[in-house]
Amino acid sequence: MKLTGVVCLTFAACQAAAREDEQVVFASSENAVAPLSVAIIGAGAGGASTAYHLSKFAAASGFAVNITVFERNDYIGGRSTTVDVYDDLTSPVELGASIFVKANHILESAFNLSTRSMVSGTSEIPGASLGVFDGIAFAFVQETNSLTWWESAKALWKWGLAPIRCNALRKTTVDRFDKMYDEPQFPFASLTQVVTDVDLLDATSATGENYISENGLTGSFGHDVIQASTRLRHINGLLAMVCMSTDGAKSVENGNWQIFDEMLARSNATTQLSTEVSSVTPGKDSTYLLRHGPSADSPDLTNHEDTSFDVVVLAAPHQFANITLDHHIAHIPEKIPYVQLHVTLLTSPHLLSPAFFNMPPGKPAPKTILTTLPPNEEPQQGAAGVGTPGFFSVSLLRPVTNPKTGVQEYLYKIFSPEPPNSTFLTHLLGLKQPHHHTERGISEEDISWIYRKVWDSYPYEVSRVTFEEIQLDENLYYTSGMDGFISTMETNALMGMNVARLIADRWQAKMAKGTVRGGMEAPTLLPSEGVM
Incomplete structure (x- = not known):
């Protein structure tokens, strides 16, 4: 019976990571479908988990995916970040999210994929x-x-x-x-x-x-x-109640952000640090146009561009993201007090x-x-x-x-x-x-x-009976709605996994109906190929 007060939850285990050589090979066809292009805004727990699990679900479902992660900071991890003690790069310490527990299986599994060490104690x-x-x-x-x-x-x-x-x-x-x-x-x-x-x-x-x-x-x-x-x-x-669940509390030596760095590395996503997304605008055929460029504190503020994506995942609290969501988008996330x-x-x-x-x-x-x-x-x-x-x-x-x-x-x-x-x-x-x-x-x-x-x-986790929408519009998802419910590294990773599954299931259904890319036929799997 532990009586300390650290926030955690018990979660279902996640599977082993997808590798680059696990990509499905498609037969050559005039109707071959280009990979699903997905933009994830934010490289914290929610964004990294979305990328990691989407790559796994895509491989299991038999479709190719190209994932781009935009992060306005110059580091991965979101609120899980470190500062250097004595300004010494070899001595980082957690500034934000400090621990996870044995029951946090998404984080625990990601940790076990790496060779990271645990922080020593003070006995x-x-x-x-x-x-x-x-x-x-x-x-x-x-x-x-x-x-x-x-x-x-x-x-x-x-x-x-x-x-x-x-x-x-x-x-x-x-x-x-x-x-x-x-x-x-x-x-x-x-x-x-x-x-x-x-x-x-x-x-x-x-x-x-x-x-x-x-x-x-x-x-x-x-x-x-x-x-x-x-x-x-x-x-x-x-x-x-979940504040009272603290068995097996631990943290990663040199920073828990490494868990999310490992997730992104395993997802084969393209991660663009110090890159800010300023607007999301609906495009043709339920796609989205992202305006992005160097972050405000970057020395180069001139190189902004527009890129089209099939799916967009906003994996950061909208009220702090400084992103303009076009007024035609069906739902805009509400502000909540922090x-x-x-x-x-x-x-x-x-x-x-x-x-x-x-x-x-x-x-x-x-x-x-x-x-x-x-x-x-x-x-x-x-x-x-x-x-x-x-x-x-x-x-x-x-x-x-x-x-x-x-x-x-x-x-x-x-x-x-x-x-x-x-x-x-x-x-x-x-x-x-x-x-x-x-x-x-x-x-x-x-x-x-x-x-x-x-x-x-x-x-502030205030009393409430309704919560933020997960899907803001067709092909536009929001992981940070979890913050109004429970905000921890693990729960944000859970929402990332959930959104990844929703995306994969939707895309797989469109492939099965032959409606991918405005009515193109779904690709044909080679008989001898599949997920390894």
Whole structure:
């Protein structure tokens, strides 16, 4: 029974990757059909998964496909991205999506296709593995990565059967979601319909607080554990449950973005980085014209061009993509509110101060600290929702070596609604001597490197019973509608796989009817050829 708060889900396994030599060979014919041309806008989890699975489904279905992925950033991975500690290219750290779990089979399978290594832990550093802090004291402390029998006994003594009931509710809820991966639900053309069909409306239409209370999870357990695990996300009942699924949490050494890089490499797609799509316009015969060129921060802004594609997949939130969708397109995605989160990465030779957490002198603070509100403090909206603790979480990620001094230091990540100021950091690290401070903050002796980022990191998962359309128009698809339902690396990869299957099934049906390319006959497979 794990009580940490990381977002994940249990998903169906994906198959082995398609290789270039698995392409179907077609007989020569006057009516031979050109490969299906597909544009994918965005090289994050949704876009990479669409490309990867579409190449597999195309090979299995017996048609050729040419995939082009446009990414306005100069990197692959979307919100799963890294920055370099000490500005050293050999020492990246996750800035965004940090972990996936054993149950995330799409990501797990993609990882297993590569030779990547897992990030090492912090077991040699003193301090408990996890603590839940309410701004006054620790409501819960877990000494190791897994609960010991003694900790389990203490948990049962403190919360009664609530942890067991929570686990049962989590399993029931996630098992319903898991049905979305199998026939007859998969592939699903409507997110709203499939949520109804798998009986998840009760979870998505209630707030996390109401959902757990309606299912008998009341009292201090909801405050001490569930609130700490979920309050970053402003969530509905479904996500409240999947936040509690953390078995086998892991991350890839040098960045989880490598999973999506591997997917794109296996798809044989043409990936154009630092390339921005500015508009999508309907063309002839249900095709689309994409206007694209160098990104706004690129030195070359003159080389823009128009390219026609049979199918377009928008695999990025439309409200942030800066793409004009022609007004003739049947459906334009709605805007949804996103959480604006401050991420602070820093290195320091100091461990977290026990005094900051009102701990006895000499007792090391936990290495990962989540926060909850103190008793009798009501949750508030926006940045004020952080309450008395003043931050959402702080994590000691790993020991590092300062390249300038050769001294061992510690790498920290802080999530907060506002950027931590020098006063907060001084108390957090237990810095007491005034001469350590400068007009700009804290000296390099105490904080040798710091990186700050504020971004619209993920959506508020509000209660709702209807969800964004998957198909915006004929041959135009949208994977980021999943964000209004559940936004994780794995769920976006799921939607990418789902869209890929919808595209493949539609194209295969048109081939079978001989209606491909405005009535051309479908190609004839050579008798001895097929998918290997």
